[in-house]
Amino acid sequence: MTLTPDIEKLKSEMSATVREHWKAFLIEGVLLVVLGLAAIILPPLASLAVTILLGWMFLISGVAGLALTFWARGMPGFWWSLLSAVVAIGAGILLLIQPVQGTLTLTIVVGAYFLAEGVATIMYALEHRRELSERWSWLLIAGIVDIVISGIILAGLPGSALWAVGLLVGINLLFGGASMIGMALAARDS
Numbered sequence: 001m002t003l004t005p006d007i008e009k010l011k012s013e014m015s016a017t018v019r020e021h022w023k024a025f026l027i028e029g030v031l032l033v034v035l036g037l038a039a040i041i042l043p044p045l046a047s048l049a050v051t052i053l054l055g056w057m058f059l060i061s062g063v064a065g066l067a068l069t070f071w072a073r074g075m076p077g078f079w080w081s082l083l084s085a086v087v088a089i090g091a092g093i094l095l096l097i098q099p100v101q102g103t104l105t106l107t108i109v110v111g112a113y114f115l116a117e118g119v120a121t122i123m124y125a126l127e128h129r130r131e132l133s134e135r136w137s138w139l140l141i142a143g144i145v146d147i148v149i150s151g152i153i154l155a156g157l158p159g160s161a162l163w164a165v166g167l168l169v170g171i172n173l174l175f176g177g178a179s180m181i182g183m184a185l186a187a188r189d190s
Helices: 004-020 022-041 043-071 078-097 099-127 133-155 164-189
Strands: none
Touching (some): 004 022, 022 043, 043 078, 078 099, 099 133, 099 164
């Protein structure tokens, strides 16, 4: 049994769909670029917006989790599920009531993430330097850059909370939007 014909068919269908709807991808890409630039220009506002969005996400998921926990209370793990829902509701409420402090906490988490990601990437590079020959140095550099970013964010606290999350989200939106624009234009021309 081979999956190759099915995969090729799926690729062909996806390409046709992208070509057919290239304008929608273009519009989405432009919107993401505009939002990304806005977040880069106004990182404190973007950081606050991300914090508030996460607050609402935690609150809504916690309430839904609480409802589902009581609906399926006969299932194993009831108390853990209940605790998880209550923690999510509490985190959501705290982020919504005190978004500035929430942004500081998110900035600490982002800094810790970059530090952990950097160390893991460096370890991966060193572990695979024989198999990856010349390419392992790119992983090593990426890991070092992650650690430097973490150092900048964590050393700049609490001031970096004003810009770190918003700037990183802005950069992500900008590059995501640019790739969508590139994909849409390539699909249009094909």
